[in-house]
Amino acid sequence: xxxxxxxxxxxxxxxxxxxxxxxxxxxxxxxxxxxxxxxxxxxxxxxxxxxxxxxxxxxxxxxxxxxxxxxxxxxxxxxxxxxxxxxxxxxxxxxxxxxxxxxxxxxxxxxxxxxxxxxxxxxxxxxxxxxxxxxxxxxxxxxxxxxxxxxxxxxxxxxxxxxxxxxxxxxxxxxxxxxxxxxxxxxxxxxxxxxxxxxxxxxxxxxxxxxxxxxxxxxxxxxxxxxxxxxxxxxxxxxxxxxxxxxxxxxxxxxxxxxxxxxxxxxxxxxxxxxxxxxxxxxxxxxxxxxxxxxxxxxxxxxxxxxxxxxxxxxxxxxxxxxxxxxxxxxxxxxxxxxxxxxxxxxxxxxxxxxxxxxxxxxxxxxxxxxxxxxxxxxxxxxxxxxxxxxxxxxxxxxxxxxxxxxxxxxxxxxxxxxxxxxxxxxxxxxxxxxxxxxx
Amino acid sequence: xxxxxxxxxxxxxxxxxxxxxxxxxxxxxxxxxxxxxxxxxxxxxxxxxxxxxxxxxxxxxxxxxxxxxxxxxxxxxxxxxxxxxxxxxxxxxxxxxxxxxxxxxxxxxxxxxxxxxxxxxxxxxxxxxxxxxxxxxxxxxxxxxxxxxxxxxxxxxxxxxxxxxxxxxxxxxxxxxxxxxxxxxxxxxxxxxxxxxxxxxxxxxxxxxxxxxxxxxxxxxxxxxxxxxxxxxxxxxxxxxxxxx
Numbered sequence: 001x002x003x004x005x006x007x008x009x010x011x012x013x014x015x016x017x018x019x020x021x022x023x024x025x026x027x028x029x030x031x032x033x034x035x036x037x038x039x040x041x042x043x044x045x046x047x048x049x050x051x052x053x054x055x056x057x058x059x060x061x062x063x064x065x066x067x068x069x070x071x072x073x074x075x076x077x078x079x080x081x082x083x084x085x086x087x088x089x090x091x092x093x094x095x096x097x098x099x100x101x102x103x104x105x106x107x108x109x110x111x112x113x114x115x116x117x118x119x120x121x122x123x124x125x126x127x128x129x130x131x132x133x134x135x136x137x138x139x140x141x142x143x144x145x146x147x148x149x150x151x152x153x154x155x156x157x158x159x160x161x162x163x164x165x166x167x168x169x170x171x172x173x174x175x176x177x178x179x180x181x182x183x184x185x186x187x188x189x190x191x192x193x194x195x196x197x198x199x200x201x202x203x204x205x206x207x208x209x210x211x212x213x214x215x216x217x218x219x220x221x222x223x224x225x226x227x228x229x230x231x232x233x234x235x236x237x238x239x240x241x242x243x244x245x246x247x248x249x250x251x252x253x254x255x256x257x258x259x260x261x262x263x264x265x266x267x268x269x270x271x272x273x274x275x276x277x278x279x280x281x282x283x284x285x286x287x288x289x290x291x292x293x294x295x296x297x298x299x300x301x302x303x304x305x306x307x308x309x310x311x312x313x314x315x316x317x318x319x320x321x322x323x324x325x326x327x328x329x330x331x332x333x334x335x336x337x338x339x340x341x342x343x344x345x346x347x348x349x350x351x352x353x354x355x356x357x358x359x360x361x362x363x364x365x366x367x368x369x370x371x372x373x374x375x376x377x378x379x380x381x382x383x384x385x386x387x388x389x390x391x392x393x394x395x396x397x398x399x400x401x402x403x404x405x406x407x408x409x410x411x412x413x414x415x416x417x418x419x420x421x422x423x424x425x426x427x428x429x430x431x432x433x434x435x436x437x438x439x440x
Numbered sequence: 441x442x443x444x445x446x447x448x449x450x451x452x453x454x455x456x457x458x459x460x461x462x463x464x465x466x467x468x469x470x471x472x473x474x475x476x477x478x479x480x481x482x483x484x485x486x487x488x489x490x491x492x493x494x495x496x497x498x499x500x501x502x503x504x505x506x507x508x509x510x511x512x513x514x515x516x517x518x519x520x521x522x523x524x525x526x527x528x529x530x531x532x533x534x535x536x537x538x539x540x541x542x543x544x545x546x547x548x549x550x551x552x553x554x555x556x557x558x559x560x561x562x563x564x565x566x567x568x569x570x571x572x573x574x575x576x577x578x579x580x581x582x583x584x585x586x587x588x589x590x591x592x593x594x595x596x597x598x599x600x601x602x603x604x605x606x607x608x609x610x611x612x613x614x615x616x617x618x619x620x621x622x623x624x625x626x627x628x629x630x631x632x633x634x635x636x637x638x639x640x641x642x643x644x645x646x647x648x649x650x651x652x653x654x655x656x657x658x659x660x661x662x663x664x665x666x667x668x669x670x671x672x673x674x675x676x677x678x679x680x681x682x683x684x685x
Contacts, residue, residue, distance in 0.1 A: 387490050388528040392542040392598065393516035393549070402533060402541070406581075409532025 003059055004041050008034065010065045011148060025129040026119065026150075033133070033147035040141040052326045052358040053297040058240045058266055061210050063182035065149075069097040071175045073206065078102070078173055081204050086419045088200075089168045091154040095175055096183050098152065102171075110197075111157040112168055115186060118155040127157060131190055131220055135246040135274055142242045146216040150186035156199070160192030160222065167198040167417055172215075174239075176207035187217040191225040198228045198417055203241055211239040218246050221253035223277070228416050229257045234427060235264040237292070244270045251277025251306075258414060259286040260424055261296050262431050272301040273311070275337075280309040287408045289431045291320035291352070301330045304337040313344040316408050319355035330362040331372065338367050344374040349381060349407060351400075401432040441466050441637050442487075442606055447498035449486045450662075455496060456482045458662035464606070467634040471648055471673060472641045474659035475681050480641045481525060483659070484610045487639075488522040489515045502606065516542075517549040519605030519636075523595040523612050530582040535594060536564060538582045539601050546602065567600040571627045588615025596627045603631075608639045613647035625650030645677035658684055 011034045015027070042059055043050040073094055082090070089112040092102035098114045105113045111124070118124035136143045154170045172185055183203075191197055205211045221227050233241065241264060247255055261267050273282045288296045302311045317325050327346045348357045361374035381403055389399035405428060412428070415421040442464040450456035456479045464470055474480050486493050487500060489512035500507055507515050530538065544554045555563075568575060571593055583591050592612055599607055609628070613621055628638065628651050640651060648656075648670065656672040657664045658681070666672065666684055 382528075383492065385528045385530065387492070387512060388524060389530075390512035391488050391490075391516055391520075391522050391524075392538075393513050393546040393602065394542055395513045395545065396511065398541070398545065399513070402538075403530070406530050406532040413532075 003061075003063060007065060007145065007149075008038055014066070014149060014151075024125070026132055029133045030148050030150065033144045036138055036144040037141055037148055040139070040144060042141050049299065049328070052324075053266070053268060053295065055266075058212055061180040061212070063180045063210075063212055064178045065182055067095045067174075067181045067183065068177050069095050071095060071177050072099070072101065073173055073175060075102060077206065078171075078204070081171060081173075081202055083167070083169060083200060083417065083419045083423065086167065086417070088166045091168070091170050093152065093172045093185065095173070095177055095181070096152060096185070110159060110162055110164055111155065113155050115153045115155040115188060116151055124155070124157070127190065128155070128188065131188060131218065133218070134220075135218055135248045135272075136216060136244070137246070137272065140244065140270070142214050143216055143244045146184045146186060146214050146244065149184045150216070153186035153188065156187075156189045156197070158191045158195045158197050160194055162192065162195040164195070164197045167200060170199065170201040172203045172213065174205045174211050176205060176209035176211075178209065180210040181212070183211065183213045185213065185215045187215070189217065189219045189227070191219075191221050191227050193223045193225065195222075196226040198230075200230045200232070200417065200420060202232045203235060203239075205236045205239045208236055208238050211235075213239070213241040213243075215241065216244045216246070219248070219255065221247065221249045221255050223250045224252045225250070226253070227255045229255070230415065230417070230420055231257070231259045231269075232262075232424070232427070233260065233264055233267055234262040237263075237265055239264050240266040242268045242270075245272070247271070247273040247282070249273065249275055249277070249280045249282065252279045253277075254281040254283070256283035256285065256414070258411070259298065260427070261286065261288040261290065262427055263290065264294065266295045268297045268299070270299045272303070274303050275305050275309050278306045278308045280306070282309075282311040283414075284311070284313045284315075285411050285414050286315040287411045287428075288315070288317040288319075288325055289404075289408070289428060290318075290323040290325070293322055295324045297326035297328075299326070299328045302332070302342065304331070304333040304340045304342060306337055308339045309337065310341040311343070313346075314411060315346045316411055317346075317348040317357060318404050318408065319348065319350050319352060319357060321352040322354035323352060324355065325357040327357065327359045327376075328362065329360070329374065331364070331374075333363075333365040333367050333370055333372065335366040338369045340367060340370040340372065342370070342372040346376045347407070348378045349404065350378065351381070351404070398434050401429070401434040404432055405429065441503055443501045444487075445499050447486070447500065448496040449482065449493050449498075450496070451492070452494060456493075456662050457486065460498070460662070460664060462657070462664065464637045464639065466637055467632075468655065469632070469638045469640065469651060469653045471653035471656045472639060472659055473643070473656060473673065473676055476643075478659045479662040480659055481610055484522055484608045484639070484641055487608060488512055488520055513545070514549070516602070517546050521599050521602055521604030521607045523592070523599060523607065523609045525611040525614065527583050527591040527595055529584045529586075531584050533582050534579050535582050535597075536578045539564070539598055542598070543601060563601065567597055570600065570630060571597050572623050573597055589617060589620040592616055593620060593624060596624050600627060600631055605636050606639070607631075607636065608641065610641045611643065612640070613642055613644065621647065622650060645673045648673045660684065
């Protein structure tokens with residue numbers, strides 16, 4: 001059976017499991033979503049937004065849609081994936097199911113818990129009904145599919161005037177209990193007026209079985225909220241992820257989404273930002289360092305609808321061997337959105353002879369009093385700089401690594417959690433296969 | 441120490457050096473002067489191993505060992521140092537971390553372990569003080585946003601840290617005001633021992649007032665057409681190069 005048919009057939013069984021009332025809003029949304037998915041199906045290369053990313057090799061697998069749960073993992077085997085050296089809240093899932101042993105949730109200063117449990121409490125159900133699926137695309141098959149099967153994920157609700165001192169870690173582990181698994185986590189983040197939160201998210205397989213994660217994250221930033229969101233993608237060679245992030249921002253809010261992609265078979269990051277107020281800042285940053293036949297596709301859309309808002313995008317990519325990349329950055333500036341500042345920069349270095357990148361800035365500007373810029377570079381390492389480093393006694397391999405490290409550094413510099421910054425630095429030096437020999 | 445015999449080298453399609461002979465002994469300072477395009481920078485690049493240039497003929501030995509087959513980093517490990525005319529900016533890597541990496545790579549090549557952090561720090565402090573460098577420069581990204589003079593001072597700082605046997609200063613005086621020039625020259629003089637040697641590549645006499653050479657060579661059209669003592673530099677300053685052609 002084709003994956004699409006299998007999913008459609010599975011939906012009835014899923015809804016009848018009775019995890020929520022059939023008259024709830026979420027139930028209604030799921031039912032509509034499966035209909036949307038039935039209509040749209042999975043995207044193909046004929047689809048303009050998927051022109052350079054082929055899903056053929058990952059959709060041919062016979063994924064188990066409801067993974068077996070109950071397998072536990074010991075902390076010592078997964079410790080390295082946590083920012084274990086800092087005090088934090090943690091929401092941890094193993095094979096799609098919540099793992100209370102590894103988690104550290106709260107309902108005190110804020111709600112940091114799991115979506116399924118929140119749905120069962122009237123107090124939260126009202127909030128979830130209000131926000132859930134509000135800003136996801138109804139034209140995207142993957143997002144609709146996720147909505148239809150959404151049952152578990154992180155629920156983060158920060159009340160107004162709250163500065164959460166502890167970062168939140170959201171981790172999804174998959175143990176490979178079955179040969180081919182489809183996971184569909186659903187995260188909802190609501191940050192109240194004047195509040196501030198830092199979130200770190202990671203999806204990690206613990207063995208080499210084929211995994212497809214189709215994740216949806218919705219973020220709602222209220223007035224003057226500040227959200228720093230970090231995604232670290234460094235998964236195994238048979239793990240693929242379609243990561244859909246939707247952000248709605250109210251006036252004077254600042255949302256930064258930072259994506260670090262170092263591994264995985266196929267990684268697609270869709271980020272779409274909607275402005276609902278003036279003086280909003282949106283920052284999207286990313287580093288991709290991949291090799292072999294890995295493929296990474298960063299697709300961003302920023303919808304400027306109000307005056308005096310700002311968006312900054314900085315994406316860097318290093319592609320070795322025959323790795324391939326896509327950057328597609330769309331910025332839409334509405335006629336009303338005067339005094340918009342929108343900046344986009346995408347720099348790439350092709351290390352491998354067969355590596356390639358398709359970069360496409362897409363600016364659609366309908367206002368006349370705006371500052372918008374985009375830049376895109378694709379290059380090789382600077383030979384003069386390499387010689388400079390070598391002349392100081394640094395061998396070519398290390399010299400190249402040092403230069404690549406320096407190339408990505410301005411994105412690393414944006415990390416505001418020191419423990420994460422040193423973790424990412426370490427991951428980069430591992431990726432570049434050298435001991436850089438210094439602490440940053 | 442350094443022996444260059446009948447060196448022919450240049451770019452893929454163009455020979456720039458057309459038969460260079462040069463002998464340098466420990467403790468000596470040699471100045472190489474010459475008009476633009478005479479091959480001065482090519483010579484310094486070829487000695488330090490820049491792969492952009494191709495050696496067609498001849499040999500270069502350092503302490504009797506042929507270095508032409510060595511990579512730039514291997515030559516550096518043998519004690520060759522080039523102070524660049526245009527130092528490269530490396531954002532994201534501080535001068536301190538850069539020099540630490542360089543020193544420890546050299547030690548690794550010599551079969552030694554990393555220099556203990558305490559010793560490294562002490563050495564960095566001493567050398568920075570000798571060159572009257574503002575310490576804040578050391579924690580800034582290498583050469584990023586540095587003025588021309590600061591970059592040159594940073595080159596000499598690296599030289600002081602790496603303690604080369606053969607230092608080549610390529611147009612080190614360009615971009616330096618007179619105070620910075622004195623400090624840099626003073627630094628180079630302090631680093632001079634009876635065991636190391638220096639090649640100064642320059643257009644002008646100016647730097648040679650502060651670092652006094654034992655020998656002066658005139659490079660023209662890829663050949664050394666005249667050699668002499670320090671007085672030759674003065675002569676060139678007065679008469680220019682035309683009388684030699």
